[in-house]
Amino acid sequence: MFWCFLNDGFLKEKLKFCGICSLSNRELLSILLASGVKAKEAFNLANEVLKLANGLKGFYDLTLQELMNIKGIGFAKATQLLAAIEFGKRILNVHNLKLKKCDTNVA
Numbered sequence: 001m002f003w004c005f006l007n008d009g010f011l012k013e014k015l016k017f018c019g020i021c022s023l024s025n026r027e028l029l030s031i032l033l034a035s036g037v038k039a040k041e042a043f044n045l046a047n048e049v050l051k052l053a054n055g056l057k058g059f060y061d062l063t064l065q066e067l068m069n070i071k072g073i074g075f076a077k078a079t080q081l082l083a084a085i086e087f088g089k090r091i092l093n094v095h096n097l098k099l100k101k102c103d104t105n106v107a
Contacts, residue, residue, distance in 0.1 A: 026050060032084055033077060040072045049073070049081070059085055 029046035
């Protein structure tokens with residue numbers, strides 16, 4: 001499936017044809033961010049958020065202000081990310097189990 005090898009603009013198609021586990025953490029975050037600003041694409045914003053959080057472990061404690069300190073992330077994007085993080089926490093809490101792990105060494 002050739003979609004798996006296309007650039008960042010085709011992340012939704014990559015997900016559709018290659019599966020959710022084919023997306024890297026940065027690609028998943030780019031989808032959540034949806035769009036960037038004039039000087040930064042969502043992919044670059046995602047990279048900055050990952051750096052701020054020092055990887056996935058740091059997402060647990062990210063604050064609204066920390067996210068808004070990143071140029072290109074305002075109140076709306078910061079609240080979207082925090083809502084997604086909180087939703088994930090609640091899912092894990094309700095099920096009290098470990099979820100299937102994706103291979104993050106792809107893409």
